[in-house]
Amino acid sequence: MKRRRDTAILPDVMQVTDSTVCLRAVLLFADLFLIVTALYLLKPSSRSLILDVISAAQLPYVWLLSAGILFAAVAAYQWLLERFQRLPVVLAVTLAFVVVLPLMRQWLQQPGSTAPLVFYIVVDLLGVMLVEQFWSLANSLFSAADGKRWYGLIGAGGLLGGGAGSTLAATLVRHTTLETADLLWVAAAILGLVCLLTLVMGWLHLYDDTHQPSAGAGRTWQQRGGPRGRYLVLIAAALLMAQWISPWVEFQFMRVIEASYSEREARTAILGDFFTLMSLVSLIINLVMTPLILQRLGVLAGLLVQPLVLVVAAWGYGLSPGIHTAVLMKISDRGLTHSLTRASRELLYIPVDAELMYRAKGWIDMFGYRVFKMLGALSILFLTQWTSLERWLPLNHIIVLACLIWAGLLVVLHRDYRRVVFDISNAVS
Numbered sequence: 001m002k003r004r005r006d007t008a009i010l011p012d013v014m015q016v017t018d019s020t021v022c023l024r025a026v027l028l029f030a031d032l033f034l035i036v037t038a039l040y041l042l043k044p045s046s047r048s049l050i051l052d053v054i055s056a057a058q059l060p061y062v063w064l065l066s067a068g069i070l071f072a073a074v075a076a077y078q079w080l081l082e083r084f085q086r087l088p089v090v091l092a093v094t095l096a097f098v099v100v101l102p103l104m105r106q107w108l109q110q111p112g113s114t115a116p117l118v119f120y121i122v123v124d125l126l127g128v129m130l131v132e133q134f135w136s137l138a139n140s141l142f143s144a145a146d147g148k149r150w151y152g153l154i155g156a157g158g159l160l161g162g163g164a165g166s167t168l169a170a171t172l173v174r175h176t177t178l179e180t181a182d183l184l185w186v187a188a189a190i191l192g193l194v195c196l197l198t199l200v201m202g203w204l205h206l207y208d209d210t211h212q213p214s215a216g217a218g219r220t221w222q223q224r225g226g227p228r229g230r231y232l233v234l235i236a237a238a239l240l241m242a243q244w245i246s247p248w249v250e251f252q253f254m255r256v257i258e259a260s261y262s263e264r265e266a267r268t269a270i271l272g273d274f275f276t277l278m279s280l281v282s283l284i285i286n287l288v289m290t291p292l293i294l295q296r297l298g299v300l301a302g303l304l305v306q307p308l309v310l311v312v313a314a315w316g317y318g319l320s321p322g323i324h325t326a327v328l329m330k331i332s333d334r335g336l337t338h339s340l341t342r343a344s345r346e347l348l349y350i351p352v353d354a355e356l357m358y359r360a361k362g363w364i365d366m367f368g369y370r371v372f373k374m375l376g377a378l379s380i381l382f383l384t385q386w387t388s389l390e391r392w393l394p395l396n397h398i399i400v401l402a403c404l405i406w407a408g409l410l411v412v413l414h415r416d417y418r419r420v421v422f423d424i425s426n427a428v429s
Helices: 018-053 056-083 086-108 114-141 144-175 180-203 228-260 264-297 299-319 323-337 340-349 354-386 395-428
Strands: none
Touching: 018 056, 018 114, 018 144, 018 180, 018 228, 018 264, 056 086, 056 114, 056 228, 056 354, 086 114, 086 180, 114 144, 144 180, 144 264, 144 340, 180 264, 228 264, 228 299, 228 323, 228 340, 228 354, 228 395, 264 299, 264 323, 264 340, 299 323, 299 340, 299 395, 323 340, 354 395
8 A cells, every 4th residue: 555645634824723632632642642551561671671681781782683683674674664654554563563572471480581682672672662753743733832831741741751660669569469570461452542542533634645734835845945965964063973882871870770770570670760760850850940931031942951961970980880860860861751852852853744753853863873872882892891991081071071961962953953944934925
């Protein structure tokens, strides 16, 4: 079945009523809540189980393998999107995880080291593919103005889901007879609800393919004469720098977890507690700081908070390495990524023509992120295992330097963002 474009079904953004926009936001809130709840049920278990079979020092090798597998998955995903409508593709991807998780649960009962490794990669795939295809949908449904108004609320659904999933994981392991691997059954059931909600959203035409109306009269960016190449390259450079930094933070955090908790169920519970704390902090930021910063200070301020806060946290970890400073550094990275930074970076895509946005976002979020995670993993291995340079160049110093470069890229990117938004506003008027 060839992909079709039905631009008559959904009205132009300029004609969309407030009640329609509100309904979309509520449905997207619920969708993201369920997706992230399932994901954060699985994250503590995947990280706890993998430390049963390998050490934290070996995790970069797993990240390399995960990135390679995701390349193939992304290629298959893009191939499907080019040939079929989005709704059946999204349903097929989600149903695949519903089927795979119970099978993984049975495999984890078998002795050996392969199943925890595969499970870790499956969770990585789930987190990337389901969340990114969600935000691609959101970006096609909202104008830049509506995005600033509603993305904080929509993102709160993911943050509540993270807190719900991680709290449920810790509670079930501590207070029921369920063990770490049993959490896969619960996550599969929640993803089944995601499938049902996706069908409802399809019935309401949210998955019908449309061009981004704010781009002006159905013309592509290139036809409007916009600086497509430079702007997208700057988006990629700034966002991928963040992805290169993330493995450094994760590596140090997992080393501390491994050293502090040796028993599997205790490790799963404490990881659940950590993810709950991170989700709570992210939720507060998203509800209080995100609307305030984006509406009053703008996109640049929203993007700059994470690298600057991470500089302080990484420096503090270098002065006093331990569980508390590792948690603070991890929250500075992932907590802001899933709240203020997420909402800010999604606004960067809105001025882009919808078809171009899907292609660029698909490459950056699914392919580019994996490349830079591989580069991060390789650089960690080079400094910590293949050479003795970590003795002379501590990992937290690398994080500080990379964050300063990242902040500089964001300043340059923001100049192009303002010019593109200005050009589009003139075209529409």
